[in-house]
Amino acid sequence: MRLCLRRREFIAGLGGAVTAWPLATQAQQRALPVVGYVSVVSPELATEREVAFRQGLGEAGYSEGRNVTVEYHILDGKFDRLPAVMADLVRRRVAVIAALGDAPAVAARAATATIPIAFGVGRDPVKLGLVTSLARPGGNATGFNFFNLETQSKALSLLHELVPKAVRIGVLVNPINAVNTEATLSDVREAAHALGLQIQVVNASTIGEINAAFAALAREGADALFVTGDAFFTSRRVQLANLAARDRIPAAYTQRDFPAAGGLMSYGTNLADAYRQVGVYTGNILKGANPAELPVQQAVKFELVINQGTATQLGIEVPPTLLAIADEVIE
8 A cells, every 4th residue: 555655646747747837848948038129110021030130149149039129010011019019018128129220119118127138229219219329329228220311312323324404303202200311301401413413392191292302303394213221112122113203203222121012123122131130239238238328330341232123114214323232133
């Protein structure tokens, strides 16, 4: 009888241990540091950029499920959800908030002054109120400034080289993004003056206003179009490419996403590299680096992308000099 009892006790104890093992594993998983990744881009664009972010994390020694958990909040242009998302991340005291984009970064900084923030922004982070200076951020936020206003003047110059007969250039801006629009127009006007080009500014912040902008360009006889960098325009890249093709107007953009969607050409920051850099910084912060002492990095890798198929449809012969320096030619 004593042997039977001991056997039962052993089996019962074994069963308890078997039950405890998964619980211990779950507890270990819960103990992993959590990164709250927040972006407002559309899901189809988010996937490629998440891969780049994870690559950066890996370079810093972190792998999802092994020593870090990443929660992805892809808001698809729903900016009104940002305060609630950030409040939840702060309430749960995540290890780092990775804020990709100007609006997420500003929302994160407004939500917490203690939880570290690794940002990727298009505008000057000092003017956005994220850091005190680029060299010494001084607070709980640091990251990567992936947009350089000078790239827009370079894009305009490349458009002029691609379509040298174009003199009157339409410039599409989003008036809601007032600070960025003001700085962009100042830079573009200076570049246009140096190139001997005339600028026609058209505004759009809704789908209907994009249609109206193209109607205005047709009335005014614009020879070409430059679409300035803006998250709303990126979300409407297919509409913009289709309208430009319909009106047979050569158009230049600031991101590869546009020629990939049928636009003519783009010149700007390599966003995959930018997101990778934010991943590296996120990993460094997880390892104990102080955001206040991590200098803000600025883009140094840019790319020229030309859609050869669109150029052919528009009757444009791409100069060999441009083909030679293009980082990618889409057939």
